[in-house]
Amino acid sequence: MAIIPSMIEIRELTKTYGGIDAVKDVTFTASPGRVTGFLGMNGSGKTTTLRVLLGLSRPTSGQALINGRRYRDLGQPLTQVGAVLEQGLSHPGQTGRGHLRTQAFLGGASGARVDELLDYVGLADAGSKRTGDYSLGMRQRLAVATAMLGDPAVLVLDEPANGLDPSGMAWLRQLLRGHAEAGGTVLISSHLLGELEQLVDDVVIIAGGRVRLAEPLAALTGRQALRLRVRGRDPHALWAAFEQAGAQVRTDGPVLHVSGLTPEDAGEIAFAVQQPIYELTSDAPTLEQLFFELAQDNAAAG
């Protein structure tokens, strides 16, 4: 079935609990055909934002819309939005198949779709097992199957990487990339930044309940200055020479992290001061490094 493009829009969303803002003026969009990573530390406001988006909590002010409508105003919401929340929700005394059938009755999906999805998420053999006996990874797979029951265009996933082993994470990455490439919209939250780096197209970083950055990952990484990792015979001499040439230098022992120079410049400077170089590599910043730098900048800005 063809996926109908659907947009998620969060507009100046504020949610206050007991006078404290859990999220404040949060604004961003998640577009069709793209995977949007909603990144932040625990307690930064990711889950609160997603709960408001999905109609589980009411906003204090602002709006969270899917295709221009609040979740509660969507007709047959499970055919438009699938959600993975809270590390796999199910009654522990119900079998995986029973759980999916219960949800299928709610969402209008067929029994055949239940068996198809059990097979798709690799739980065909565990379908008659009680979910209380499932591992965390199996519960996450069941949660993904639950989200996909209505074949929705929009997938919203809150910390889906928790409990998945590397092969499970690779499976999830492939599934979500496939969904986005087919025109679907994927909004995925996580505090495991490294896990999302290979998956997301757009990045929304939230800290302290406020969005600190929202832009394509390519733009974010492309804007960062090239950093070099340099290891030589005398790090002190190299440090002084690089700084004299206008570079910023940091170190974690014998290795220097140099920004503001090209590899060619660094090699020439080392040659000029007659210091042998043992290692000279370009060091592209990881999403995790970028996140912490942004967090530091924001903390410094007060």
Place this chain on the structure above:
Amino acid sequence: MIAVIRSELYRTLSIRSSWVSIAGTITLGVLFGFLSADFWSLFAGLGAFGIAVVTTSAHYQHRTAVLLFLGRPRRLRVLAGQSVAAVLIALALTVISGFTLFNPQDVRQFTGTLVAVPMIALFGVANATLVRKPLWLFAGYICWITFVEGLLGQLKDPWPFTSFLNAASGKPEGLLTFTAWTVVALAGAVWAIRRDLSGD
């Protein structure tokens, strides 16, 4: 609402602990029916209340209320569907367990219970929606029935469970009072079901 009713009935019957509870309640109800119609009424009522509380509050206890509200975001319709499902289960439990009441004198008791049991199922759904924690609810009501309705009220004052027993024995004033208690509890549930679902 039909989707919620179907989903709730399927869920109840596909969870082993639920259908074992229902089967156990029916079996004990049948045995109590041999002993005394009053005992049977009491047991059928408490059974319907307990099952309604457990099936409704399990959604909050195991967090599946999240899935329920994602599937059906209009929460009053969810409450209505849960109420109808609980009433259907309560009626089935009452009819099946009451087949041992052969005595013609027990007809009034049987029909009175059949009318009152849906009310206590609704009362159970409403209370579970309001409190969300079955242990608190059961512990609270055991204390309430024992000390307030039993020791202080001598099962004569118009409190909820005393009214239910009067209704079950076919007394219209008992049914009226218990209906009023149920309406109050449902009004609380209508308010409570709109509350935010807190995180895990």
